[in-house]
Amino acid sequence: MDECEDVSAFKDEFRRLIIESYHDVEVLLKLEDEIQQMRNVPQKADEVVDLRRRHVALQKEIDAKISQGLINRSLILDEYKRRKSNDCGHPDRPMTEPCGKCIETKNNAKAFKGRSIEKWLSDIIPQNELTALIFYRGTWCGNCAIYLREIDQIVPKIRLLGGEVYGICSQSKKYVDEMRKDTKVKFELISNKKNTLAKKFDIHITHKNEKAFKTMSRIIKSALGTSESYDPYHEDGVIQPAVVIINRQGEVVYVRTSPVTIDVGYGMFDRVPATDVLEAIRCSQEKNETNRNIVVRKQSVM
Structure with missing residues (x-):
C-alpha cells in the first residue's frame, strides 16, 4: 500500500523533532557532568548557577x-x-470461519513449553517457505508501533508467497502482550529477554552501560514521564531493529539491520522499509521455486 503524502509529511516532522531532541539530550548530559564536577567548588558557584539555568531551559525545549x-x-x-x-x-x-493457519501460528507463539527460543525457531522454520523475523525495540519506542503496523500491511502478501512473520523483542512477555494489544497486528510477537536470537544473527544490542542507552532513557522519560517500561525489563540490553529471513531449509537468506547512530535515534529511524522486506521475501521465494524446478528436471532426466 502506497504511503499517502500526509503521512509522509507527518513522519518527516516526527523524525526531525525527535532527532533534534536526541542531540539536545547529549548536550543535557554534558551539562549535568559539568555541574557535578563543579558543584562543590566555591569559586565556580556562579558558573554552576548559569549551567543549571541552561539545563532547565534545554530540558523545556526537549x-x-x-x-x-x-x-x-x-x-x-x-x-x-x-x-x-x-x-x-x-x-x-x-x-466465514476463523482461519486455521492463523490459529496454528498463534498457538505456536503462545508458549515455548520448556523449549528454548532457538528450539522454538527450529520447530517453526519448516512450517513455511520463508520465515521473517522482525526485531523491534519495545513499547517505549515511539517508532516501533508505527513500524509494526507498516509491516502488518504487507503480511497478507507475504503469506500468499508462503511466508510467515514474527516480531521479536527483548521486553518481557507483559510488554510484548501490551504491544500486540495496542497495534492489533496480524502476526505474532515474541519475547526474548536474553537476546539469544539477536546474538545468533549478529544483531546489535545496546547495553545499559552504553551512552546510547542513557540517551534513549532520557528521551523516553521526557515522552512518557517515566522510563519504568524501559529500564528494568531488558535483562541483556535492547535489540536494535533488524530483519532476518530464513528459508524452509534453515538457511538465512536475508539480514539487514538499522544503523546505531545518534542521527537515527540509535535505531529508532532508518529501519528496513516494509517494501524491501516484501521484495526480499518475493526474491527468496522465486529462488526457491527455481531451485525446486532444477531438482525436478534432474530427477526426470535420471
Whole structure:
C-alpha cells in the first residue's frame, strides 16, 4: 500500500523533532557532568548557577519538541488504523470461519513449553517457505508501533508467497502482550529477554552501560514521564531493529539491520522499509521455486 503524502509529511516532522531532541539530550548530559564536577567548588558557584539555568531551559525545549513529535506520531497511527485490513492473507482461508493457519501460528507463539527460543525457531522454520523475523525495540519506542503496523500491511502478501512473520523483542512477555494489544497486528510477537536470537544473527544490542542507552532513557522519560517500561525489563540490553529471513531449509537468506547512530535515534529511524522486506521475501521465494524446478528436471532426466 502506497504511503499517502500526509503521512509522509507527518513522519518527516516526527523524525526531525525527535532527532533534534536526541542531540539536545547529549548536550543535557554534558551539562549535568559539568555541574557535578563543579558543584562543590566555591569559586565556580556562579558558573554552576548559569549551567543549571541552561539545563532547565534545554530540558523545556526537549519536552516541547517531544510533545509536538508525539502529536505527529498520533496522526500517523490514526492513518494506519484507518487503513487496517482484516485480511490475514493465508491461502484457502475460510470466508466465514476463523482461519486455521492463523490459529496454528498463534498457538505456536503462545508458549515455548520448556523449549528454548532457538528450539522454538527450529520447530517453526519448516512450517513455511520463508520465515521473517522482525526485531523491534519495545513499547517505549515511539517508532516501533508505527513500524509494526507498516509491516502488518504487507503480511497478507507475504503469506500468499508462503511466508510467515514474527516480531521479536527483548521486553518481557507483559510488554510484548501490551504491544500486540495496542497495534492489533496480524502476526505474532515474541519475547526474548536474553537476546539469544539477536546474538545468533549478529544483531546489535545496546547495553545499559552504553551512552546510547542513557540517551534513549532520557528521551523516553521526557515522552512518557517515566522510563519504568524501559529500564528494568531488558535483562541483556535492547535489540536494535533488524530483519532476518530464513528459508524452509534453515538457511538465512536475508539480514539487514538499522544503523546505531545518534542521527537515527540509535535505531529508532532508518529501519528496513516494509517494501524491501516484501521484495526480499518475493526474491527468496522465486529462488526457491527455481531451485525446486532444477531438482525436478534432474530427477526426470535420471
